[in-house]
Amino acid sequence: MVAEAGDEWSLLLWTSLAVVVPVFITLWCSVQRSKRKTHMKEFFRKSKHGWHYTDLFNKPTYCCVCSQHILQGAFCDCCGVCADDECLRPADRSLPCKDIMAPAQADGGMEHRWVRGNVPLASYCVVCKQQCGSQPKLCDFRCVWCQRTVHGDCFGDVPDQCDFGEFRSLIIPPHYLYHVNKLRRRHPDEYSKLAESCGSSWTPVLVLANTRSGNNMGEVLLGEFRSLLNPVQVFDLSQLNPSKALQLCTLLPPGSVHVLVCGGDGTVGWVLDAIDTMKLKGQDQFIPRVTILPLGTGNDLSNTLGWGAGYAGEIPVEQVLRNVVDAEVVKMDRWKVQVASKGAYFRKPKVLSMNNYFSVGPDALMALNFHTHREKTPSFFSSRIINKAVYFLYGTKDCLVQECKDLDKRIELELDGERIALPSLEGIIVCNIGYWGGGCRLWEGMGDELDDGLLEVVGVYGSFHCAQIQVKLANPVRLGQAHTVRLVLKSSKMPMQVDGEPWAQGPCTITITHKTQALMLYHSSEQTDDDDSSDSETESNTPHDSPRPPGSASARA
Numbered sequence: 001m002v003a004e005a006g007d008e009w010s011l012l013l014w015t016s017l018a019v020v021v022p023v024f025i026t027l028w029c030s031v032q033r034s035k036r037k038t039h040m041k042e043f044f045r046k047s048k049h050g051w052h053y054t055d056l057f058n059k060p061t062y063c064c065v066c067s068q069h070i071l072q073g074a075f076c077d078c079c080g081v082c083a084d085d086e087c088l089r090p091a092d093r094s095l096p097c098k099d100i101m102a103p104a105q106a107d108g109g110m111e112h113r114w115v116r117g118n119v120p121l122a123s124y125c126v127v128c129k130q131q132c133g134s135q136p137k138l139c140d141f142r143c144v145w146c147q148r149t150v151h152g153d154c155f156g157d158v159p160d161q162c163d164f165g166e167f168r169s170l171i172i173p174p175h176y177l178y179h180v181n182k183l184r185r186r187h188p189d190e191y192s193k194l195a196e197s198c199g200s201s202w203t204p205v206l207v208l209a210n211t212r213s214g215n216n217m218g219e220v221l222l223g224e225f226r227s228l229l230n231p232v233q234v235f236d237l238s239q240l241n242p243s244k245a246l247q248l249c250t251l252l253p254p255g256s257v258h259v260l261v262c263g264g265d266g267t268v269g270w271v272l273d274a275i276d277t278m279k280l281k282g283q284d285q286f287i288p289r290v291t292i293l294p295l296g297t298g299n300d301l302s303n304t305l306g307w308g309a310g311y312a313g314e315i316p317v318e319q320v321l322r323n324v325v326d327a328e329v330v331k332m333d334r335w336k337v338q339v340a341s342k343g344a345y346f347r348k349p350k351v352l353s354m355n356n357y358f359s360v361g362p363d364a365l366m367a368l369n370f371h372t373h374r375e376k377t378p379s380f381f382s383s384r385i386i387n388k389a390v391y392f393l394y395g396t397k398d399c400l401v402q403e404c405k406d407l408d409k410r411i412e413l414e415l416d417g418e419r420i421a422l423p424s425l426e427g428i429i430v431c432n433i434g435y436w437g438g439g440c441r442l443w444e445g446m447g448d449e450l451d452d453g454l455l456e457v458v459g460v461y462g463s464f465h466c467a468q469i470q471v472k473l474a475n476p477v478r479l480g481q482a483h484t485v486r487l488v489l490k491s492s493k494m495p496m497q498v499d500g501e502p503w504a505q506g507p508c509t510i511t512i513t514h515k516t517q518a519l520m521l522y523h524s525s526e527q528t529d530d531d532d533s534s535d536s537e538t539e540s541n542t543p544h545d546s547p548r549p550p551g552s553a554s555a556r557a
Contacts, residue, residue: 228321334521359430
């Protein structure tokens, strides 16, 4: 009995140690990381490298200065240089980062920019075709522009000139910006002449990422795109607004630029509003084509354009860029929503832009409740799954309370000037695209024509009806199509939303009219997200019911 009791106490002791020690180490590392951030913040800000912290809990890395394994240090997300804390300042001085602007060689080409060690997994030598980085030490080399890798023993056999690799058609070469900076007369014709050295298929891409969207992947994606492209092409929208970022388009050949928006539908709308501002400034010829990497919660516009319901790293960013190259250009209607409050005769009406849909009723109420609580505790809403779960809880609550009942008695609907008799509804949805409510297609074929100048108007009986529509057990009430939609809220406050941005609105008149058209990139369902997509018969990651773009409006990007 004594021996058994001793064994139990021994097991309890070791179990406690197994739990407590990792927790203690994690807390200690967290405290140390916080101290390091405070200590090195100013140094990181002034450095030409894009330093980010790393330690033994991350991917194994080796210091590019002393060649030792890094326990605590930093890596540059632009060029891939790594250094431990002791070697960080020497590395910053002696190891240059990517040059965003530099002259070309005498023959017009550019030399490789090699970084030693820490090559990507499953990379192969460009000379001998054998695997690189297989030894547990600082070995082999990678070019930060073309991404090619080479063994140290094969280094002398690599051609001196870099061709920028697979994504040469998307990268803005440093020598292009160097020559633009030297131009005395900045004119679109001059940009087109300079672009001839970049190839006939050159369509540079700008990456605009919202680090606060949905699942908080923006920060990681910024680093991955900076490593593949010129860092000057990659923008963090939490630090620079889209209007300023898009001014880079005016230094590139007209009609050649693609913009990849990493964020939710709200971020896409923000960027499209900035493009409309470019039109007002007379910069129509520099208008870019817009594509989406969906990081938000709903992502209905992304679904409509074939880019999927949400990105969580399931395909590498290299494949994302390949999909951008293969995408087709389509036109998409954008709409103006004008809200004139009753009695406010001397105030300007509230004017909003709409890409997806306008709604009044239970779905807007769910969005308003979600938005209110996210503003109070933003750190809690950092996961797409949590966000959708919160939406579900608010929808369940409204099924019991029915705050939007008798909507048909409180609102009037006109389609192209014709009054529509409403059944007993709790909500009205005015749709521009085929998807609504976080990935739900209201019916097959809806929204196939993105540039027909028509809005689809439907009604819902309540939150439970919305849930039935989501799982394909019911259809919405089709009220009609129109070029102009007018709603008059006669009494009381009602929740409303435009593209997921909700608010509570008192008596008012809402008028929805056509505003403009945007050039978007469409990822067709025939294209797959696998490297061997051209030879395989596997299914595409995009939904099978994604609409084909209208033939008259589509063209190869």
